[in-house]
Each structure stands twice: as C-alpha cells, then as structure tokens.
Amino acid sequence: MPARPRTLHFNLFLHDTGHHEASWRLPGADPTSNLSLAAHQHLARVAEDAKFDSIFLADSPVLWSDPGRRPSGKLEPTVLLAALAVSTSRIGLIGTASTSYNEPYNLARRFASLDHLSGGRAGWNIVTTAGEGAARNFGLDDQPLHRARYERADEFLDVATKLWDSWSDDAVVADKASGVHALGSHVRPAGHEGEFFRVAGPLNVPRSPQGYPLLVQAGSSEDGKEFAARWAEAVFTAQPTLEESQAFYADLKRRAGAVGRDPDGVVVLPGIVPVIGETEAEARELDAQLDRLIAPQYALTTLARTLKVDPHRLSLDEPLPLDLPDEDEIEGAKSRRTLIVDWARRDRLTVRELIGKLGGGRGHRTFTGTAVQVADTIQHYFENGAADGFNIMPAVLPSGLEAFASQVVPILQERGLFRTEYEGTTLREHYGLARPRNRHDDGAGVPELGRVTAGVA
C-alpha cells in the first residue's frame, strides 16, 4: 500500500479578540468576548468548517497581566472546551492545565471526561507553570525550581497514564442477565507510590475513546524539550525565523528518536501570526495600526517583569540595558526571555520597537502579506524541515481567522497540502497518531505513543 501523502496540520490558538494585545481596541472588536460562549462557539465553528485539526486554549492559574492592559479574565479550559464540544462535532479540543498546581487524579478524570463527552477529541497541553504569582495562589511563597517542576511533571504523567489505563478497553460488559456491569478483574488499581504522588486508583471513569487525551507540550527550555521528547505527541513552539524553526524541528525529532520513539510520532507546530491583506501594503498597514494601539504603560511593566529588571531601567527609545541578569539566574520562562533578549540585540531594537513586536506575536513568527504569500511561506516551512503544521495565532479575532480560513486554506487545499474533509473522528486521527495501547491489555508494559502508519490504524 502506498504511504499516505504528508499533509499539513493546523491548530487554532484561541485568544479572545486576537493575539495582538491591542486587538480589543479595534473599532469592531467585542472587548468582552473573553467571557462569551457565543464568541468562542463562532471561532470553533469557523475553524471546524476550515477542517483545522484542533482548537487550543492557553491557561495559568493566576491573573496573568495587569487587568487594565487587555481582556485578562479567562474561562477555565476544560469547562469551556466541554461547552465547545457540544457546539462542534469533529475538531479537536486542546486545553492547558498545570502539573504543578493540580492533583493527577482530578486532572486525569477531567480530561477523560472531556474525551468521553466529545467522542475522542480531547487534548491536554501540559505545562509546569512558571512564576511566583501562580505559586502564591497555592500556598507557596515562590515557584518550585524549574528542574523540580519538570520532575513533578514527569511523575504526574506516569500517574495519569496509569489511571487512564486502569480500566481495560473491554472492562464494561453491561450483562443485564447476570447482573454484572463491568468485570472487576479488568479494572485495576494504579498503585502509584512515588516522590511527589501516592495514588491508589483505579480512575472512576472507564477508558476513554482515545485512551489518553492527545498529549501536547510547549516548553522550549532544555528540560522542556527533554520532557517533550519523552511525552509529547504535538509540540507548540515559538521560533522567529525559518532557520531557528528548522533547528528546533531537527533537534526535537532527534531527541524523540534517542528515547526510542518514532520521530514521526511527534508533530511539531510552530506558532505563526498571519496578518493577511488584499495587498502586502494593506497587510503591513494593519500590522502598524495595531502596534500604534499598544498602551506602553502596561507593556513596559510586563516586559520588565519578563526580563526581571526594574521597569525604571527601561527607556522606550533606548535599547535594552546591557547588564541584564544571566539566564541561569532566572527561573521560569527560561527560553522565552533568552529569545526576547537575543532578538532585541540582533535587530538593534529600542524598547518601544521591541514592545511592538512582542505585542503582536509575543516572539512567534508574524507572516504578513497576501493570502498567496502566506500560503507560500507555510509551504516553504513545511517542505523544508521546519514544521509538520502550524499553531495559527491570528492577530485579530475573529477576522484574522476568517481571512485565513477563506483565503489561505483553499490555496493549500488546492495544492494538496491540507485536507478538504476530516478522515477520522478523533483528535489523534486528525494528527495521524495512534491510540495508545493499554499497558494491561497486551502485557507490553508502558504503551508506545506513535504515529499511525499507512494501512495500520
């Protein structure tokens, strides 16, 4: 049987009025869409009509930015995605949740529940949650060390997968005649005793359609990439240039191979901010219009917090100070800080210019141009070892998504690079990834996460 042709994958990164921090100030924007079910339903449906693989919600259990700056309240992802599951039928539903500030039993249960009620469309973006702000909402004075957070995350995944495997796929027999609903011998304890967790199990929900939710990850630090190589099936990443994307892509596939996984079982999805115009000039003007709406009083404070410097040391029309704290001294958003500093120095940006670029894409690559130009760039990345698909982060929502869906997607479909219909029903099927085997059902120990090869589903 011939190998299935390699095609693109698209995830829509939902973010109320758009990823540009000033998008809520545009004349047509609904500035309370962050709390609106209807606004989220619309975005999910547009993405589903365009045959996107999935939608995605970021999250952190803390009020992340100054509430003045932009819409800052957010609905909790598993709850919001459950509502969106009812409003859609095929698109995948990926929610962020923290391994540092949740208990494995509760979180494994919620994702299994979402997977059941969506018919196998749940995905979990696994984060370890940097920052003392979140820590202080959970009884801590400061965040756990970077390394300790990843150690806990590893054990968290170990517990969660044990719980998701605690019911065999054939445990429920529902035999009315004998009065036996499930086979007790096919429902097993988790029996986990580790450094961070002791969890008896079994889970109180049977194994879900996908076995496990799709496991997604986005950390780009050394610990983050090692974690992704071990666990992630889809990886979001912020890479500002083609060359950096290619390097990240090759590195991650190599790391996955090094731990014995099929490199094709890890789908790499760089984030891009498409800004689409009828002409390139129109697209650039939309970009500039947004940057002019950024309120520097908030952006300066946020930048200073990210860089861990006193805000008074930053001047809008000067470059960054030279004596910033070293990377090793910084816990938390490790690689993001490095990326920002490197970028500002390489392009000799003033603080004001840096704020403009961060406000638009937050370090992700902005593709500004006509629909054909954007499609060409996507194809170029895809065919040159930089991406298996993209995490689409429109600067303005819903208009930026509508433009991408109606103008860019058809071009890629015509070129045979993107699906015109869903072939499967589950999120894993959209990404061409296998359903994990249950460790108890074949005696093979921990199941392998891997890619579906043609003819073997």
Add this chain to the structure above:
Amino acid sequence: MPARPRTLHFNLFLHDTGHHEASWRLPGADPTSNLSLAAHQHLARVAEDAKFDSIFLADSPVLWSDPGRRPSGKLEPTVLLAALAVSTSRIGLIGTASTSYNEPYNLARRFASLDHLSGGRAGWNIVTTAGEGAARNFGLDDQPLHRARYERADEFLDVATKLWDSWSDDAVVADKASGVHALGSHVRPAGHEGEFFRVAGPLNVPRSPQGYPLLVQAGSSEDGKEFAARWAEAVFTAQPTLEESQAFYADLKRRAGAVGRDPDGVVVLPGIVPVIGETEAEARELDAQLDRLIAPQYALTTLARTLKVDPHRLSLDEPLPLDLPDEDEIEGAKSRRTLIVDWARRDRLTVRELIGKLGGGRGHRTFTGTAVQVADTIQHYFENGAADGFNIMPAVLPSGLEAFASQVVPILQERGLFRTEYEGTTLREHYGLARPRNRHDDGAGVPELGRVTAGVA
C-alpha cells in the same frame, strides 16, 4: 405589594439509568448512559421543559462501588454541566465537588467559569468527601477526621468567596479610547492566610452573573448541619418519614436563624424517589420488579462497608447483628449509617429486605402510587413544615422523570403550587434567593446570603 405566594422547588438528581441500583438491568435501559452526553441532554431537557429549578450531579473522586454492581464510571460534574449548559437555556446546573481534595483557587475558578458560560446557572454542592478510598487517591492513608474536614471546608468557603469577590462587579470598563480594559483598583487580592490555605488572588476571571454559584450542601451530621446553617442556600437531605423531615426542616431553619441568617434564605429539599403507576398496584409492582433485580453479592459487600462490619457477619435472611460499632467510632458517612441501622431495627428488617430498600432509595423516602397520590404527598409535606421543595430521584431514568414531568407536575401547576414558566434567568432567581453583594462594593464586610423578598430583587 403582596408577598409572592410560596411555591415548590424541584431539583432533578441525575443518576444514569436511575437511582435504583438495578435500574440498568431493565429491558429498556441503556446501560452505558452514564457516559453518554445524549442521555444527559435528554434528561436535562425534560426537566427544563417541566420547569424544574435545577439538575444535580453527585460526585466523589474515587471509584465508589464495585464496578460489577451497576454503572460506576462517572463524568466529572463541572465538565459535564458545561456541556449541558449549551443544551439548555434556563435550568440550573448543580455539581458536586470536594473541599478536601481540591484547591480553592482551581475550584472557585471552575464554578465562576461555569456561571459565566451558563449565564448565571451554576450551583456547587459542597462535600467534604468521607472514606479512605478517596483519601488514598490523594496521597493519604486514611480520610482526615470528620471535624478536620469541616474545618477545612469552612476555610475553603472563606477563600472561595474572597476570590469570587476579588473583582468588583463594575471592574471591567473596556474603554477602547483610553486603552484601559479593567480598573486595577477594582480588582483586589484575596490575601488569605489561614490554617489550611494561603491564597494571594485575585481570581483570574471577573465576578460571575450570580456573584457566587448557588451554595448547596447535604451533610446531615451535626457538623454538616452547622456548616449548612452557615453557608448553604439549598440543602438536600435524606429523611425517611414526614416526622423526620419536619424535625430536620425546623432544626435547620432554627440553626440558620441562630447564626443571623434569614431562615427563608435556606431552601430545604428532601430527596424523594417517586414510583408512579396508572394504579397504586402497578406502581408497587414496578417497585417489586426492581428489587428482584438487585444482585445480592454486590449489595451485601456495600452494606457491610457502610456499617464497617465483616461481610461474613451479615446473613441475607437474618436481621443485622446487635453488636455493631458505635456511632462515635465511625468517621465519615456518619448520619447515613445511623439512619440505616435505626431503620432496620425499627422495621425489623432482614438484611435482604434492608438491601432491597437501600437499593431503591438509599435511605430517601419512596413515594409509590398514582400521580395524584404522589402530588398529594408532595403537597402535604410542603404545607406541613417538612419541605420547601424536593430533590427528585427517579428510581428509573428517563422513564421515571418523564412520568413525574408529564403526570405529577401538571397537577401541582394546576393547584398553583409550581411555576408554569421560569420568571428569572439565574439559578438563584429560580430558588428566590438574592445575588450576594460583593464585600468590597458596599463596605459591609462579608455579604449576607439571603432570600429575595417581594419587590426587592
């Protein structure tokens, strides 16, 4: 303005194929409805068409019973209710969550999110979660002591209400011209430092339509009743007779008054299991049919666990042993155990007979008869100081709900005892309860939970 006439309130207690443990074995039952979104949507819509105040999901973070006995896997309530919010428009959505095995920040966030996306229809049934099974899923060897669980629950509610009040109702201004989305001075830390929790806040979601979700509680122990008097706005209770319902009702209203609350601000809802037939004989035969389907091998084990005795000490055709452990030695399901033992001894039941009665109503009152008989009993309770409404627990679902909705509800509507249309849009409005004031918005300290009086909403 004349006082609003006092009318009944109905909550539907959802429970897959019904509250009778053998209901899944009936010929028409869908034995996997526990995991079916469609089955839950149908039940929610029937209840909404009948103008019920709310639907309700019980929960515990543990596999509660032998998986052979009946459908035992359950979808997590906040996730399932979010999906049902999309499938309904007016009915309230009450979910159970544990104060012992959750973090206040996460849970306050999820209920606020559910309240936002349902337009003010969220309710939280607050439980402290008895049993070592749940404890062992969260790193403990045994459950915390009964008293300690309630002390933590009290502090949990203190933290949660601080978080729900952390955004003033008018904090979001969304001023596009000035670029200010929310007023920083109207978003305040929680600043909680207590025995069980330290939580900085603020919450990362603005104050929700109801301010707080409706606060519901069902513990009937001494600690549970004191907790209900302090916090609960609706109380579920299992009372096997009219006299016991009257005593509970009077006691709870007195306790609420004793802590300075309006007794009418606590709605008391005894659980009833209606079994409706064309004739009384038909109803009784349905009851008996269900009892014959109970598989004693599972029920005996469950009863022994509840009573904390060795299962081998229970014989199906003998009464309970006389030397059961004293109440004081039992942590956990305290009042439920007392109720069961008292009932078995008073009615001189054999273990088999006791199992039959527990399998049907689990200690709740079964109303068996024609629709008129059931309506008469409801009215009698309501007009004689035993109930403000009922927690409806059909033995068989959906048929028992459909019978109640189509036969009993119209009789009560005709008698002017139950609404024929929703008057409000929020869950609190259905129950005639006020929206809590924000402690920061009027300088009055902790807001009073209370009943809406006529003309003052």
